[in-house]
Amino acid sequence: MIPERKPEIAHRTVIEASKLNLTFQTGDGPVHALKDVDLKVEKGDFVSFIGPSGCGKTTFLRVMADLEQPTSGAILVNGVLPEVARKNRAYGYVFQAAGLYPWRTIGGNIRLPLEIMGYDRAAQAKKVAEVLELVDLAGFEKKYPWQLSGGMQQRASIARALAFEAQILLMDEPFGALDEIVRDHLNEQLLALWARTQKTICFVTHSIPEAVYLSTRIVVMSPRPGRITDVIESTLPRERPLGIRDSPEFLAIAHRVRDGLRAGHAYD
């Protein structure tokens, strides 16, 4: 048995932020983490957020997830307030570190939110098998996190986010700590997963090639105060072999991202 949940209404615009501001009050004075952020993310988009440390990428993702409250402005997720979207389980969230419980198996980690949501054991087992298959980890259910490589752990944490069956995936630098070859491989797998599941993905990264390779749109941000300085629509086809990174089209987009980052960089 799977507990009842409100059907997700398929909104064309999945994220809509207008004049969004967030100021943290700190001991050293106010920190303007987001300033006048306007952005629309459409259903099925893969949007990357790139910018130097402290430009508000994580804060923006956390606002979408209802983990931070904006100081002013408006944001809708699937056409409703983030709090409502969170309660409707409209998104899955993947953190920088895999964050798996070491005392639970991979299956046990993925099952945990399903247990809390009230899935019965048969429904839990079915869902765990399904999401492990999606991230290419079929057969690893009984392993413990420490028995898996860093890349596999991160895939398991993506599987856990997918178990929510949400149409939106919020990913905060999920591959930042991995070496480049593993990261390339996971980038390819993530694109395949995105194509297969038709999800909308918001993805934070520091890497220009990663942002260009993955995204349909790249949002360039700059710090002090954190704001959007450029939004680049990718002209690359959705089907992207890794070799596309050597194409003139790819390099031209990467160049524009780099220029945007340079313009907003403080060098201090």
Ligand SMILES: Nc1ncnc2c1ncn2[C@@H]1O[C@H](COP(=O)(O)OP(=O)(O)OP(=O)(O)O)[C@@H](O)[C@H]1O
């Ligand atoms: N809870 C908080 N309290 C006070 N200041 C905060 C808080 N969270 C974030 N900040 C500040 O807000 C600004 C934006 O932080 P945020 O983590 O969103 O940046 P980021 O672009 O994700 O950085 P990074 O790439 O280093 O992860 C930073 O100056 C940060 O120090």
